[in-house]
Amino acid sequence: MKEPKDNQAEAPADASWEAELGRLEIVGPDRVRIWQDKFHRLHVQVEGETEHVDVKPARAFPISGAADLVSFLDQDDKEVVLLQNPNGLDPESRRTLEEELGRTYFVPKITYVYDIEDSHGAARWEVETDRGYRVFDVRDREDVRVLDGTRVLLQDADGNRFEVEDLTALDGGSRRLINDEI
Amino acid sequence: MDEGLRKEIERLVDADVQDELPEAVEAELRRLMADDERRLISLCADITPDGEYGERWFVATDRRLALLATENGEARVEVEVPWSQVRRLRLRDFIGGGSLEAITEQEAVELPRFSRTLAPQFARAYHILRRLTSEEDAKGGKGPGGRHMQRALRCKICGRALPRWSEICPFCMERVKLLRQLVSYLGPYKAIAITGFLLTVSFSLLSLLPAYLTKVLIDEVIVPRNYAGLWRLLSFFLGIYLVRAVIGVVRAYIMEWIGAHVVYDMRVQVYDHLQMLSLGFFSRKQTGQIMSRVTNDIMRLQYFIAEGLQEILVNIFTVLIICVMLFVAHAKLAALTLLPIPLIGLSTYVFGTLIHPVFHKVWRRMASLTAVLADAIPGIRVVKSFAQEDRESRRLRGRSEELLVQELNAAKLWALFFPLFGLTTAAGSLIVFGYGSLQVMQGAMTLGVLVMFMQLMWQFYWPVQMLGEMNHRIQHALTSAERVFEVLDTSPEILDADGSLKLSEVKGRVEFRDVTFSYEPGKPVLSDINFVAEPGEVIGLVGPSGAGKSTLVHLLSRFYDVDGGQVLLDGHDVRDMSLHFLRQQIGVVLQEPFLFHGTVSENIGYGVPNANPAEIIAAAKAANAHDFIVNLPHGYDTVVGERGQLLSGGERQRVSIARAILMNPRILILDEATSSVDTETEMLIQQALDRLVTNRTTFAIAHRLSTLRKASKIIVMEHGRIAEMGSHNELLDGDGLYSRLCKLQAELSKVRAW
Numbered sequence: 001m002k003e004p005k006d007n008q009a010e011a012p013a014d015a016s017w018e019a020e021l022g023r024l025e026i027v028g029p030d031r032v033r034i035w036q037d038k039f040h041r042l043h044v045q046v047e048g049e050t051e052h053v054d055v056k057p058a059r060a061f062p063i064s065g066a067a068d069l070v071s072f073l074d075q076d077d078k079e080v081v082l083l084q085n086p087n088g089l090d091p092e093s094r095r096t097l098e099e100e101l102g103r104t105y106f107v108p109k110i111t112y113v114y115d116i117e118d119s120h121g122a123a124r125w126e127v128e129t130d131r132g133y134r135v136f137d138v139r140d141r142e143d144v145r146v147l148d149g150t151r152v153l154l155q156d157a158d159g160n161r162f163e164v165e166d167l168t169a170l171d172g173g174s175r176r177l178i179n180d181e182i
Numbered sequence: 183m184d185e186g187l188r189k190e191i192e193r194l195v196d197a198d199v200q201d202e203l204p205e206a207v208e209a210e211l212r213r214l215m216a217d218d219e220r221r222l223i224s225l226c227a228d229i230t231p232d233g234e235y236g237e238r239w240f241v242a243t244d245r246r247l248a249l250l251a252t253e254n255g256e257a258r259v260e261v262e263v264p265w266s267q268v269r270r271l272r273l274r275d276f277i278g279g280g281s282l283e284a285i286t287e288q289e290a291v292e293l294p295r296f297s298r299t300l301a302p303q304f305a306r307a308y309h310i311l312r313r314l315t316s317e318e319d320a321k322g323g324k325g326p327g328g329r330h331m332q333r334a335l336r337c338k339i340c341g342r343a344l345p346r347w348s349e350i351c352p353f354c355m356e357r358v359k360l361l362r363q364l365v366s367y368l369g370p371y372k373a374i375a376i377t378g379f380l381l382t383v384s385f386s387l388l389s390l391l392p393a394y395l396t397k398v399l400i401d402e403v404i405v406p407r408n409y410a411g412l413w414r415l416l417s418f419f420l421g422i423y424l425v426r427a428v429i430g431v432v433r434a435y436i437m438e439w440i441g442a443h444v445v446y447d448m449r450v451q452v453y454d455h456l457q458m459l460s461l462g463f464f465s466r467k468q469t470g471q472i473m474s475r476v477t478n479d480i481m482r483l484q485y486f487i488a489e490g491l492q493e494i495l496v497n498i499f500t501v502l503i504i505c506v507m508l509f510v511a512h513a514k515l516a517a518l519t520l521l522p523i524p525l526i527g528l529s530t531y532v533f534g535t536l537i538h539p540v541f542h543k544v545w546r547r548m549a550s551l552t553a554v555l556a557d558a559i560p561g562i563r564v565v566k567s568f569a570q571e572d573r574e575s576r577r578l579r580g581r582s583e584e585l586l587v588q589e590l591n592a593a594k595l596w597a598l599f600f601p602l603f604g605l606t607t608a609a610g611s612l613i614v615f616g617y618g619s620l621q622v623m624q625g626a627m628t629l630g631v632l633v634m635f636m637q638l639m640w641q642f643y644w645p646v647q648m649l650g651e652m653n654h655r656i657q658h659a660l661t662s663a664e665r666v667f668e669v670l671d672t673s674p675e676i677l678d679a680d681g682s683l684k685l686s687e688v689k690g691r692v693e694f695r696d697v698t699f700s701y702e703p704g705k706p707v708l709s710d711i712n713f714v715a716e717p718g719e720v721i722g723l724v725g726p727s728g729a730g731k732s733t734l735v736h737l738l739s740r741f742y743d744v745d746g747g748q749v750l751l752d753g754h755d756v757r758d759m760s761l762h763f764l765r766q767q768i769g770v771v772l773q774e775p776f777l778f779h780g781t782v783s784e785n786i787g788y789g790v791p792n793a794n795p796a797e798i799i800a801a802a803k804a805a806n807a808h809d810f811i812v813n814l815p816h817g818y819d820t821v822v823g824e825r826g827q828l829l830s831g832g833e834r835q836r837v838s839i840a841r842a843i844l845m846n847p848r849i850l851i852l853d854e855a856t857s858s859v860d861t862e863t864e865m866l867i868q869q870a871l872d873r874l875v876t877n878r879t880t881f882a883i884a885h886r887l888s889t890l891r892k893a894s895k896i897i898v899m900e901h902g903r904i905a906e907m908g909s910h911n912e913l914l915d916g917d918g919l920y921s922r923l924c925k926l927q928a929e930l931s932k933v934r935a936w
Contacts, residue, residue: 038289102233106278106297124342132235136299137343141546157336157343159298161278180539 026069027081029088034096042100044072044081052080057101063153070097107161108134110154113174116181123181125154129162136160138181146182187314188244191222194310199223199303207239207250210257220244223307227294229279231260240282240294240304242311247284249293263291270315273308275301282308305705361656364483364663367444375440381433382492386499388426390507393637395419397511401630441488445480448666452476455670479662486659494652497645504642511631515618519639522610523646526603530650533599538654540592547585554581607643614639682760688767689752690717690848690879692738696747699737707733708902711747713895717848718877720892722884722910724920725899731883734899735851738881739768751849769847771874773854775838777829782811783818785837789845797844804873805840806866807833832863839870850875852882854889887927896920 031047041054052072060069060082072081086097108129117124123138136156138144143155152164167175203211203224215221223242230236230251238260239250247268249261263284272283272290281295282304296304336343368375395418403411508516558565558574565574614635621627697711708730715721723731736742737749740756749756756764769789777785786801787793798818802808810833814820822829822837829837842850852871859867868888875882884890891910898906898913898920906918913920 039285040283040290040292104276106229106233106276108235108278122343129235131229131233134235139343156299158301159278 026084029085034093036096107163110164113177116177144181199307201226206252206257225303227296229295271312371440378436381429385429391422393634397630397634400633401628437488437492441484444487445484479665482662497648500645504638518613522606526606526646527650530647534654537595544588547588551581683758684760684763688848691752693750697744698746699744715879717879719894720875720880722882722890722893722896729899730902735881767847768849769842769845770851771838771842775834777822781819786840801840801844804843805836805870807836807840832859835867843874850878850880854885
């Protein structure tokens with residue numbers, strides 16, 4: 001920290017909003033390389049900077065997708081790199097990142113609903129997902145969120161997540177069962 | 183493997199980490215394992231290495247770690263790592279899952295992958311197995327998915343997750359048991375209840391009598407022109423109506439009386455019980471929600487007992503009596519009259535089943551509308567400051583529209599069914615008119631009987647419809663009852679141990695010996711806490727938020743019991759003491775001072791009900807509160823609003839300090855406010871605190887350097903452990919967490935202007 005001048009409280013370098021924005025560092029995909037070592041540790045290297053080892057990727061807007069930004073966190077949960085437009089990465093890096101993100105966000109997509117047994121909001125769902133058959137309990141109607149009218153996000157009683165990408169794309173029976181829950 | 187280590191592992195391993203394995207896997211393991219190889223852990227995982235749902239079997243022996251899969255009744259080892267190669271283990275947390283990895287010299291090998299459902303078992307396995315590894319694990323951090331919501335409790339009977347609000351499973355809710363429990367509340371009022379019941383029966387009878395008298399009127403008075411009989415009959419009618427009116431009044435009052443009394447009993451029981459519940463109960467649920475739900479539910483029950491139940495009984499009796507009357511009068515016609523009954527009953531029931539979810543949706547849209555209002559109105563300052571009035575209006579409009587849609591849906595159902603009922607009853611009456619008229623015209627039945635039939639019919643179909651609804655009404659009432667009983671069923675907090683000890687003299691020496699604690703198994707919040715606080719010492723507790731400081735002091739007050747180790751007061755385990763006695767020895771000054779709705783003097787005297795005014799003033803003076811109190815419009819009798827709203831932050835702090843001073847406890851827990859007050863008030867508060875902590879063993883969760891400088895011992899906590907311990911100067915000389923925190927604080931305070 002800089003030493004304060006004698007009778008002046010230390011003032012931040014330039015507190016204007018523009019300066020603040022300017023200081024925000026979002027890295028473009030062309031400057032970034034991502035790979036994974038044999039210890040399953042993710043490495044991120046920004047051109048011209050030190051390589052970061054053992055980082056965890058996290059989407060900044062995982063649900064709304066308002067911006068395609070991926071944050072990379074170190075083992076102290078502090079961000080080290082903020083990457084935009086990960087689709088622009090070189091094929092290797094992109095594949096590695098997508099695999100790792102796929103692992104970090106395990107959210108099976110529901111493709112068919114066999115049955116939903118409901119009692120005052122607590123419900124037992126029996127579904128088919130893109131990862132296989134599953135039965136789970138939803139505690140509360142609060143745990144079923146509808147976005148944009150056709151996308152449904154669920155959280156079960158244990159914290160597992162599920163998604164219905166497009167309600168209208170499901171068969172009538174499944175749709176009806178789900179509609180009763182929202 | 184080292185014998186001592188293996189013994190330790192075996193001690194830790196319990197049923198939690200020993201799933202039953204299928205025969206094929208057992209067979210494969212038998213084939214694989216050496217004769218002296220011992221199995222430690224076997225768990226089923228539910229996600230395959232490809233990220234699909236599927237079973238895998240994770241087995242840890244004293245020689246190796248393995249992941250097995252089954253296919254066509256045969257098991258094979260998919261992944262295997264001998265312990266000799268394992269440097270350390272790594273537990274990874276994801277959103278919706280996790281995995282356990284073994285790290286060797288060359289690589290990381292993923293073993294089981296699992297959903298959050300199975301995460302606790304694997305976390306436990308991980309904590310046990312890491313004792314076998316040589317390296318200390320690196321810090322894990324959490325990252326996305328690390329911070330998990332509290333797992334749902336599961337019903338002991340059916341295994342389903344319990345709803346957020348309840349500890350009772352709605353699927354397993356035993357209706358009969360609930361009804362019986364409800365009825366048991368009538369017990370003390372048996373005599374009156376029976377009277378009310380008899381009156382109800384009489385009322386029903388008397389209501390039906392006029393119909394019979396009409397028959398008599400027509401057949402024996404009008405037709406035969408019996409003038410003498412007319413007056414007699416009319417006075418009979420009058421008499422019946424009068425008696426019925428009187429009975430009606432008495433009955434109504436009795437039922438209300440019973441309802442009010444039963445509910446009173448219930449309320450008292452619930453509120454008493456609530457007081458006794460542990461801190462854990464209140465932190466799990468929102469207290470406001472509890473209170474409002476319980477109050478509403480009790481009100482609903484009151485209505486049910488006083489009126490709903492009554493209505494059901496009345497209807498049942500009316501229907502029965504009418505049936506008898508009709509069959510006695512003319513069996514065939516009676517049978518015909520009864521024809522539409524099943525249809526009416528059925529359609530009412532079907533209607534109820536259909537409309538219930540719609541009503542529920544209406545209720546939910548209403549609730550979401552209220553939620554938006556609950557946000558916008560209290561937060562109106564924010565709304566206006568950010569000029570978002572339009573946005574809030576739009577939100578409200580959106581929710582109102584959704585509500586409208588659902589209400590229209592309900593209206594559609596309603597509009598469809600009601601005329602249907604009307605039609606069915608009309609059809610029934612047509613039958614009666616038609617056939618009945620024929621019978622009269624043919625002389626097989628008198629006109630009076632026909633008229634009686636018609637009268638009774640109208641009094642008949644309505645109760646039948648009501649009974650069709652009976653099921654839903656009872657269901658609703660039972661839901662309310664269930665919620666009320668749930669509160670009553672929650673076991674109260676840790677009870678006193680036998681032979682509860684009360685010390686004659688409390689010196690105030692506190693010791694924590696090898697204390698470990700976790701709210702949830704597998705996630706230790708405090709580990710290996712060891713320290714002694716001598717009487718009168720001021721102990722500063724410092725550390726980043728979440729380090730475990732508040733938990734530590736909660737253990738002192740025995741809001742929770744330790745998992746391992748002991749908390750000792752003057753050498754006695756706090757579990758051996760009377761809970762009431764223990765808590766009386768501990769005074770508390772919280773961060774956010776909570777003042778009850780009452781006068782200032784009532785608030786100060788909260789812990790000491792019999793305090794006289796002199797004592798209250800003395801305490802207030804010591805807390806530097808007296809001056810501002812006498813300046814209040816009503817002095818010590820000023821009512822401080824809910825949460826003491828009318829006082830400033832600094833004033834509330836000082837009142838709560840006065841409260842603690844008056845209680846004169848030997849031990850004090852001080853949770854320092856971080857909110858800034860002006861320097862002058864700060865000084866007053868500081869002085870007040872100084873007086874408060876004199877001669878008391880104080881545990882100060884401190885933020886102010888001034889407090890810490892005076893502390894005889896500072897405990898620096900991090901991640902649930904004691905990182906450093908010593909006096910302020912000692913720690914400053916070291917170069918650890920504490921001195922870093924101090925330097926940060928010093929820099930911060932240079933920026934503050936006043």
